[in-house]
Amino acid sequence: MDSAAVGGLVMAGFQKLGFIQYTGIEAAEFGPGRTVMSIEPKPEHLNHNGDLHAAVLFGLAETAAMGASVSGIVDLMGETFIVARNGRIEYSARAKGTAGPFLATSDLGAETLAKVRAEIANRVDMELEVPVTITDSTGKDVAAAAFTAVLRPRRK
Numbered sequence: 001m002d003s004a005a006v007g008g009l010v011m012a013g014f015q016k017l018g019f020i021q022y023t024g025i026e027a028a029e030f031g032p033g034r035t036v037m038s039i040e041p042k043p044e045h046l047n048h049n050g051d052l053h054a055a056v057l058f059g060l061a062e063t064a065a066m067g068a069s070v071s072g073i074v075d076l077m078g079e080t081f082i083v084a085r086n087g088r089i090e091y092s093a094r095a096k097g098t099a100g101p102f103l104a105t106s107d108l109g110a111e112t113l114a115k116v117r118a119e120i121a122n123r124v125d126m127e128l129e130v131p132v133t134i135t136d137s138t139g140k141d142v143a144a145a146a147f148t149a150v151l152r153p154r155r156k
Contacts, residue, residue: 010027010030010035010067010070010071010074011026011027014027014063014067019059020063023039023045023056023059023060024039024040024042025037025038025039025059025060025063026038026039027067028103030067030071031071032071032072032110032113033068033071033072033107033108033109033110033112033113033116034068034071034105034106034107034108035064035065035067035068035071035105035106035107036064036103036104036105036106037060037063037064037067037103037104038101038102038103038104039052039056039060039100039101039102039104040100040101041056041097041100041101041102043097045097046097049094050096050097050098051094051095051096051097052095052096052097052100052102054089054091057089057091057095057102057134057142057143058087058089058145060102060104060134061087061089061104061106061132061134061143061145061147062084062087062132062145062147063104064104064105064106064132065084065087065106065130065131065132065145065146065147065149066082066084066130066147066149067106068106068107068108068130069082069108069128069130069149069151070082072108072113072116072117073116073117073120073151076117076120076121078154079120079153079154080120080151080152080153080154081150081151081152081153081154082149082150082151082152083149083150084147084148084149084150085127085147085148085149085150086147086148087145087146087147087148088145088146088147089143089144089145090143090144090145091142091143092141092142092143092144093136093140093141093142093143094142095134095136095142095143096136099136099137099138099140099142100136100137101137102134102135102136102137102142103134103135104132104133104134104145105132105133105134105135106130106131106132106133107131108128108130112128116128116151119151120151120153123153124153125150125151125152125153126150126151126152127148127149127150127151128148128149128151129146129147129148130146130147130148130149131144131145131146132144132145132146132147133145
């Protein structure tokens with residue numbers, strides 16, 4: 001399955017979620033184990049300083065992380081349960097609303113993706129740390145995040 005088809009499947013699932021609909025988060029790029037999500041700030045996304053609200057940045061990062069987690073295993077999703085267990089984020093610069101769109105990039109890397117696929121094939125529970133970087137439209141880093149994705153075999 002090519003990256004466009006994978007991205008279409010992942011985003012079709014995400015588009016059903018109220019938070020994604022509210023924020024307008026969109027897919028910018030998909031590849032096996034890699035996702036780039038984009039958000040164009042709207043007035044309702046901004047805080048009192050005119051910056052993208054921290055909760056929206058966190059949600060953007062989590063969406064990218066889980067997108068990367070599933071984008072390399074779309075063909076195995078029927079036998080895999082996946083959910084975010086936790087997440088953390090560190091804000092490194094203001095995310096000025098006028099500096100959008102913002103991009104959240106998450107990339108597992110080929111080695112990690114191969115391990116994930118092998119563990120799924122062996123029906124092994126696993127937890128995976130998924131990194132995310134958020135940048136503004138100039139490429140300036142505004143936040144770094146990491147989420148723990150829990151993957152388990154679906155019950156039969």
